[in-house]
Each structure stands twice: as C-alpha cells, then as structure tokens.
Amino acid sequence: xxxxxxxxxxxxxxxxxxxxxxxxxxxxxxxxxxxxxxxxxxxxxxxxxxxxxxxxxxxxxxxxxxxxxxxxxxxxxxxxxxxxxxxxxxxxxxxxxxxxxxxxxxxxxxxxxxxxxxxxxxxxxxxxxxxxxxxxxxxxxxxxxxxxxxxxxxxxxxxxxxxxxxxxxxxxxxxxxxxxxxxxxxxxxxxxxxxxxxxxxxxxxxxxxxxxxxxxxxxxxxxxxxxxxxxxxxxxxxxxxxxxxxxxxxxxxxxxxxxxxxxxxxxxxxxxxxxxxxxxxxxxxxxxxxxxxxxxxxxxxxxxxxxxxxxxxxxxxxxxxxxxxxxxxxxxxxxxxxxxxxxxxxxxxxxxxxxxxxxxxxxxxxxxxxxxxxxxxxxxxxxxxxxxxxxxxxxxxxxxxxxxxxxxxxxxxxxxxxxxxxxxxxxxxxxxxxxxxxxxxxxxxxxxxxxxxxxxxxxxxxxxxxxxxxxxxxxx
Amino acid sequence: xxxxxxxxxxxxxxxxxxxxxxxxxxxxxxxxxxxxxxxxxxxxxxxxxxxxxxxxxxxxxxxxxxxxxxxxxxxxxxxxxxxxxxxxxxxxxxxxxxxxxxxxxxxxxxxxxxxxxxxxxxxxxxxxxxxxxxxxxxxxxxxxxxxxxxxxxxxxxxxxxxxxxxxxxxxxxxxxxxxxxxxxxxxxxxxxxxxxxxxxxxxxxxxxxxxxxxxxxxxxxxxxxxxxxxxxxxxxxxxxxxxxxxxxxxxxxxxxxxxxxxxxxxxxxxxxxxxxxxxxxxxxxxxxxxxxxxxxxxxxxxxxxxxxxxxxxxxxxxx
Numbered sequence: 001x002x003x004x005x006x007x008x009x010x011x012x013x014x015x016x017x018x019x020x021x022x023x024x025x026x027x028x029x030x031x032x033x034x035x036x037x038x039x040x041x042x043x044x045x046x047x048x049x050x051x052x053x054x055x056x057x058x059x060x061x062x063x064x065x066x067x068x069x070x071x072x073x074x075x076x077x078x079x080x081x082x083x084x085x086x087x088x089x090x091x092x093x094x095x096x097x098x099x100x101x102x103x104x105x106x107x108x109x110x111x112x113x114x115x116x117x118x119x120x121x122x123x124x125x126x127x128x129x130x131x132x133x134x135x136x137x138x139x140x141x142x143x144x145x146x147x148x149x150x151x152x153x154x155x156x157x158x159x160x161x162x163x164x165x166x167x168x169x170x171x172x173x174x175x176x177x178x179x180x181x182x183x184x185x186x187x188x189x190x191x192x193x194x195x196x197x198x199x200x201x202x203x204x205x206x207x208x209x210x211x212x213x214x215x216x217x218x219x220x221x222x223x224x225x226x227x228x229x230x231x232x233x234x235x236x237x238x239x240x241x242x243x244x245x246x247x248x249x250x251x252x253x254x255x256x257x258x259x260x261x262x263x264x265x266x267x268x269x270x271x272x273x274x275x276x277x278x279x280x281x282x283x284x285x286x287x288x289x290x291x292x293x294x295x296x297x298x299x300x301x302x303x304x305x306x307x308x309x310x311x312x313x314x315x316x317x318x319x320x321x322x323x324x325x326x327x328x329x330x331x332x333x334x335x336x337x338x339x340x341x342x343x344x345x346x347x348x349x350x351x352x353x354x355x356x357x358x359x360x361x362x363x364x365x366x367x368x369x370x371x372x373x374x375x376x377x378x379x380x381x382x383x384x385x386x387x388x389x390x391x392x393x394x395x396x397x398x399x400x401x402x403x404x405x406x407x408x409x410x411x412x413x414x415x416x417x418x419x420x421x422x423x424x425x426x427x428x429x430x431x432x433x434x435x436x437x438x439x440x441x442x443x444x445x446x447x448x449x450x451x452x453x454x455x456x457x458x459x460x461x462x463x464x465x466x467x468x469x470x471x472x473x474x475x476x
Numbered sequence: 477x478x479x480x481x482x483x484x485x486x487x488x489x490x491x492x493x494x495x496x497x498x499x500x501x502x503x504x505x506x507x508x509x510x511x512x513x514x515x516x517x518x519x520x521x522x523x524x525x526x527x528x529x530x531x532x533x534x535x536x537x538x539x540x541x542x543x544x545x546x547x548x549x550x551x552x553x554x555x556x557x558x559x560x561x562x563x564x565x566x567x568x569x570x571x572x573x574x575x576x577x578x579x580x581x582x583x584x585x586x587x588x589x590x591x592x593x594x595x596x597x598x599x600x601x602x603x604x605x606x607x608x609x610x611x612x613x614x615x616x617x618x619x620x621x622x623x624x625x626x627x628x629x630x631x632x633x634x635x636x637x638x639x640x641x642x643x644x645x646x647x648x649x650x651x652x653x654x655x656x657x658x659x660x661x662x663x664x665x666x667x668x669x670x671x672x673x674x675x676x677x678x679x680x681x682x683x684x685x686x687x688x689x690x691x692x693x694x695x696x697x698x699x700x701x702x703x704x705x706x707x708x709x710x711x712x713x714x715x716x717x718x719x720x721x722x723x724x725x726x727x728x729x730x731x732x733x734x735x736x737x738x739x740x741x742x743x744x745x746x747x748x749x750x751x752x753x754x755x756x757x758x759x760x761x762x763x764x765x766x767x768x769x770x771x772x773x774x775x776x777x778x779x780x781x782x783x784x785x786x787x788x789x790x791x792x793x794x795x
Contacts, residue, residue: 057664067795069660130645130687133645134644137625235651240651
C-alpha cells in the first residue's frame with residue numbers, strides 16, 4: 001500500500017516541480033476550460049429557467065402528485081448528500097488512521113464534500129411548495145420533525161466541512177501568495193494574501209494547525225454519520241412498510257460512502273488527466289481507492305440482503321406488494337441493474353487483477369454512481385407507490401422541469417469544481433511534501449541502520465551469534 | 477371566529493387533547509419530546525418557546541383545556557362513527573357518494589380532492605364493502621409528529637388541522653399519513669370564484685392556497701354551533717354519526733346515542749389499528765346490508781366537482 005513514490009531525487013527540485021505542476025492551473029487557463037465552463041453554465045441557466053416555470057405555476061409542472069409526492073428532487077438530495085460523504089471518509093478516516101497515501105487525494109475529496117453538500121442542500125428547497133416561506137423553518141421550527149434534524153445536521157456538516165477544507169489549505173495559500181507573485185492576477189494575489197491569514201510556517205503556527213486539524217478530523221466523522229442517518233429518517237420515521245427498517249440509517253451511510261468513493265475516483269481521473277498530475281496521483285492511489293470501493297461492495301450487498309431477505313421472507317402487509325414490484329414488477333429492471341450493475345459488476349472488476357486498472361476503475365465507478373442513483377430512485381418512488389388504501393397503484397413520470405433541474409444540479413457541481421481548481425491548489429502541496437520527507441527520512445534511517453548492522457556483523461561475528469537461541473545457528 | 481392561537485394548546489401543537497387511548501409507558505410523542513429536548517440542548521437555532529414549554533413555563537394542560545373555542549365549559553372531544561352496514565356507496569341513489577359531494581360543495585374543494593373518500597374494498601367471500609374515509613383525526617398523529625413548522629397540529633379537542641398560512645409545502649406529512657388522506661395544491665387549485673371571498677380559517681380551509689397541503693378539517697366549527705359536518709348531514713342512509721366523546725353522545729341527525737355503548741355493542745373498529753395512530757374515527761363492520769345492498773353489486777358513481785366557473789389560472793390535476 002505504501003510503495004507509491006520511490007523516485008530518488010534531489011528533494012528541493014522535486015518539491016519545486018510539484019509546486020509548479022500544482023500551481024500552474026492557477027495562473028494559466030486554456031481554451032478548453034472556457035468551453036467547458038460555458039457549457040456547464042448553459043445547463044445551469046436552463047435549469048434556472050425550468051425552476052422559474054415551477055415558481056410561476058407551482059409543483060404542477062413536475063410529475064409528482066399526491067400519491068407519489070416526492071421525486072427527482074428528493075432523489076437528487078439523497079444522492080448529492082451521499083456523495084458528500086466521500087470527502088470525510090477519504091480524508092478524515094485516512095488521516096486518523098495515518099495512512100500516508102492519502103495526501104494527494106484529500107484536497108479533492110474534501111472539496112467534493114463541500115460542493116456536493118451545497119448542491120444537495122439546495123434540492124429540498126427546490127422541492128418545497130412554498131419556498132417563499134423557508135424562514136418558517138427558523139421561526140416555527142419543531143425539533144420533533146426529521147426535517148429539522150436534517151437542517152441541523154446538514155448545516156453543521158457543511159460548516160465543519162468548510163473549516164476542514166480550509167485548514168489544510170492555509171499553508172498552500174501562503175505558498176501561492178509567496179511564489180506566484182506577478183504571474184497571478186492582482187485580485188488573486190489579494191485573495192491569497194487575505195485567505196492565508198498571515199501564515200509564515202513557523203513552528204508555533206504548525207503546532208496550532210495540527211491541533212485544529214486533529215480536532216476537526218475527529219469531530220467531522222460522527223457529524224458525517226449523523227447526516228446520512230437523519231436523511232434516512234425522513235423516510236424511516238414514517239409509517240410506510242418499505243421504509244420501516246431499523247438498518248435504514250446504516251444502510252444510507254454505507255451507500256453514501258460507497259457512491260462518494262466512486263465519485264472521487266471519477267473526479268480524480270479527470271483532474272489528473274487535465275492537469276498532468278500522474279506523478280503524484282499514481283496508479284496505486286486508484287488501486288487503494290478501488291480496494292475501499294470493493295470493501296463497500298460487500299457491505300452494500302450485505303445491507304441489501306438484510307433489507308430484502310427480511311421483507312421477502314415475511315411478505316407482511318404492504319411488504320408483498322413492495323417486494324413484487326421490485327423483484328419482478330415494473331421496477332425490476334432498475335432494481336436488478338442496481339444489484340448487478342451497481343454492486344456485483346464493480347465488485348468483480350475490482351476483484352479481478354486484470355481489470356483492476358485505472359480504466360477498469362473508471363468503468364466500475366460510473367456503474368456504482370448510476371446504480372446508487374437508481375437505488376435512491378427505488379427507495380423514494382417505490383416506497384411511496386405502495387397503495388395505502390384500496391386504490392390502484394399510481395405512477396411517477398418525471399417531467400422536463402425535473403430533469404432540467406437535475407441536469408443543472410450536476411452541471412452546477414461541475415461548475416463549482418471548475419472554479420475551485422482555478423483558485424486553490426488541487427493537491428495539498430505541503431502534506432505531500434511532508435509525507436515524502438517522512439518517507440525519505442525513514443529510508444535514510446533504514447539504510448544507515450542496515451549499514452551499521454553489516455559493520456557490526458563484520459567486526460564482531462561472535463556477538464551476533466551470542467543472541468541466537470542456545471547456539472542453534474552454530475550447530476546447523 | 478376563533479383565532480389559531482387559541483385553538484392551539486402549544487406553539488408546536490403536539491399536546492392535543494388527552495388521548496383517551498394512551499395507557500402508561502412512553503408514547504412516541506413523549507419519546508420525540510425528550511429527543512427534541514436533547515437536540516434543543518445542543519442546538520443554537522433559537523427555539524425559545526419550545527424550550528420554555530419543556531421547562532414548564534408553557535400553559536398547563538388544565539389551562540389549555542379551557543380554550544375549547546368558547547373559553548368555558550368542558551373540552552369537547554370530537555369523534556365520528558361510520559356504520560358500514562348502512563353505506564351502499566349511494567348505489568341506491570344512483571349518484572356519486574353524497575357525503576363526498578356535500579363536503580366538496582361545503583368546502584369549495586377542488587378536483588381531485590375528496591376529503592372524505594368512499595373506497596370500495598374487497599371482503600371475504602368475493603363481495604365488496606364501501607368505506608367512507610375522512611381524515612382519521614389520529615390522536616398519535618404521524619403527520620403532526622413530522623411537520624417541521626407545526627403547520628399541522630392537534631387541537632385540544634383532538635382535531636388535526638392544517639394552517640395553510642404556515643405550511644411550507646415539504647409534503648413529509650403526506651409521506652407520513654398511513655391513510656392517504658392528505659392533498660397537495662400542486663398548482664392554482666380549480667376552485668370557483670366565490671371561494672375567494674371566504675375568509676380563511678384553519679377550521680375552514682377556504683380558499684385553497686397554492687403549494688400547501690389540505691385535508692378534512694372535521695368541521696368542529698360547525699359542531700360547536702350545533703350543526704353536523706357536511707358529510708353526516710348529506711348521508712341519505714344516516715350512516716355517519718358525529719359526536720363528543722367527553723359527553724359520550726353522538727348523532728347522525730336522526731337518532732342520538734351513547735357512544736361507548738354503541739361502539740361496544742357493534743364490534744366497532746378503527747382503520748389500521750395496529751399502527752398505533754389512535755384515530756377518532758370508528759367504523760362498524762358491514763357492507764350496506766342494513767340498507768339492502770348486496771356485497772356483489774360492485775362499483776359506485778365517480779365523484780364530480782360541480783364548479784363550472786373556476787378562478788383565473790386554475791389547473792386541474794389527478795391524484
């Protein structure tokens with residue numbers, strides 16, 4: 001796992017090259033970038049137009065109705081909040097576990113968290129029938145409602161994630177301030193000066209930064225777990241048979257991390273290719289992420305067994321209808337794609353050493369993300385579709401407004417990331433450097449230790465054997 | 477007219493009347509209240525009224541018991557009993573169910589809202605029964621529990637109401653309602669122009685407001701002045717009884733009876749009792765046999781909305 005960078009080179013020139021490579025996108029922008037930004041902005045603008053028709057006419061422009069009263073918006077909400085869990089896992093858990101290979105990955109992961117949370121948090125507001133009354137949540141809010149739990153935990157998580165993203169950025173922003181000089185726009189220089197809050201890299205500053213990061217990485221993990229747990233309780237706290245499950249919270253958290261890892265892999269592949277970061281984000285990084293994805297394939301399969309075997313065995317009450325609509329009914333294609341395409345196929349890709357490559361992992365990640373979107377679709381729509389009274393089950397067909405808003409959400413996700421890569425270094429330069437220095441030091445220490453041992457063996461052969469058990473080595 | 481503040485026992489509206497069915501132990505409401513207390517203890521968003529109520533500074537049960545609308549006397553506990561043996565889905569009338577029609581006209585309800593909906597359900601032996609289903613007025617109401625802004629609340633009289641001036645349209649109450657009794661104004665509701673001149677009141681939700689949830693309001697405003705709800709008035713077979721559990725008396729307009737004895741004598745039940753929602757609507761089993769309906773006569777006339785002229789910009793949707 002740890003054999004990532006083994007190039008022996010002058011440390012100064014190595015870190016100089018890293019610095020240039022990572023900072024280059026901050027000062028140079030190609031034509032392709034603007035084309036992509038324009039396209040994304042166009043999609044966002046279209047989504048805004050679609051939403052404006054909804055504001056004018058009401059939610060009648062969507063495919064939702066009384067019996068299936070949640071749709072694409074809530075599905076996207078769960079999906080984006082899910083993706084946001086990637087950052088925490090990769091960054092906080094790996095930091096707590098002191099996994100050195102994380103260093104080039106954490107920045108991207110943390111940023112995905114912040115962006116996905118911002119987009120995801122917007123979706124329930126878009127879903128409201130009366131967005132003009134959003135302030136009622138603060139004036140009349142009741143803590144007994146799962147929606148208030150969501151509001152509390154998501155805002156806490158967003159605040160925490162922004163702090164957690166910002167803290168390790170400070171030394172890098174200071175470096176941008178010091179090294180970019182006239183290459184950067186004056187407003188950018190001013191921004192770096194302001195945002196690096198007087199970082200000079202002193203011993204004391206490093207100490208406090210370390211303490212702050214240490215606190216945040218421990219705090220952010222339970223907050224992240226709480227977020228997707230309460231998201232699941234929007235469903236789990238109702239009296240609907242398909243959602244009546246005590247494992248729902250854990251199932252949602254696992255699914256969130258699972259789709260989050262897949263998204264990180266996809267975004268990392270893009271950024272690595274565009275900004276030529278092959279030297280720092282290596283094949284081994286993807287393989288390591290692939291192993292994590294593989295572990296979550298097993299966890300997710302297990303949760304699905306828990307969910308559907310218990311429902312399918314008992315077929316209690318409305319469970320029969322629900323099980324039938326998933327296994328063989330109208331939702332069977334989506335359900336089986338989720339099980340096979342969303343879990344089994346990615347699992348096999350990771351399991352097989354021949355396909356455990358970067359292209360293989362891209363395919364696996366795309367499958368996972370599609371599968372997990374479908375999972376949320378299945379949970380929300382089929383859960384609501386089960387008839388509660390003697391009426392024929394209704395149907396939900398999203399309209400162009402909903403699809404447009406969802407497309408805009410994805411485009412907005414890409415757009416904010418595109419802005420980000422022009423403002424902040426996508427790799428945590430100082431942490432990568434530190435990790436490399438640490439590795440260098442370990443290597444040097446090991447070498448000298450080896451040398452000492454060899455010298456000792458040559459000069460004092462007797463003392464070497466003196467430590468063996470009852471002189472067995474001598475006799476053999 | 478009453479104002480909402482008087483109706484509501486508590487700012488969060490979860491106190492309701494004393495649920496007569498509550499038997500010791502920790503109810504879900506208590507559980508939520510104390511988990512809420514935990515959350516409030518760590519939260520920073522100001523929730524002073526809620527916190528002060530938890531600390532015992534709110535109005536006491538006895539005080540709120542007096543705010544039963546007229547400010548004096550006993551607290552009414554409105555209740556409904558529907559005798560299914562006398563419901564034939566208005567097959568004998570050759571019309572859509574009269575209860576639904578009267579409710580629609582009385583409340584200017586818009587298509588496709590049937591606040592009291594007559595479901596046809598299969599029974600053992602191959603026939604069907606008709607079940608008029610208004611809002612069940614749960615005493616442990618799932619919709620009240622999940623509402624983020626207290627727009628839907630229980631009154632001390634045990635009626636679950638919706639304040640459409642507070643509702644934010646998140647629709648989690650619709651997900652929570654196990655009886656499918658909540659309706660959303662997806663667009664500008666197709667209501668007649670005269671509905672716009674009615675003064676809005678939580679006990680009489682006219683006119684409908686776009687982007688908010690509506691449902692049967694149980695007509696306590698009518699009951700208080702001695703009238704039966706529209707549905708009970710309109711039933712040609714007098715199948716719907718309405719009354720007060722506190723006084724233990726109910727009427728269908730033709731006869732007056734003692735609720736407790738009537739329920740015991742007739743094997744009364746509630747819909748989905750196993751969910752623990754404790755509805756205020758009771759049913760007596762049957763399939764219209766008391767009014768001569770054969771269970772094998774299927775079908776009823778579809779509900780109509782009589783509004784020919786509708787307000788500007790109105791759109792109709794399906795459920």
